[in-house]
Amino acid sequence: MSNPSTQVAVIAIIVKSYDAVDALNALLHEYSAYIIGRMGLPYPSRRINIISVALDAPEAVISALAERLDAINHVRASVAYSDAE
Helix, strand or coil: CCCCCCEEEEEEEEECCHHHHHHHHHHHHHCHHHEEEEEEEEEHHHCEEEEEEEEEECHHHHHHHHHHHHCCCCEEEEEEECCCC
16 A cells, blocks of 8 residues: 555666766665665666666655756656655
8 A cells, every 4th residue: 555645756867977977876765765766777778877766756856856866967857756645
């Protein structure tokens, strides 16, 4: 059964430079208690990496993580929230 004070969401992350990887991984580690799972896909022909991170967390935590990810140079992040209860 889900926790009513949390939301399930996915953060889509595009990494445009390997230089961002250490900061990205450190930030994800900081929020690891909320992470359900993560999947990364390299896309060499475009020279990017695509990462999806599934979370179960309070909305404020999800928003804060997405904003902090998006603030990393060469990283873009966007959130999709589940409407499931």
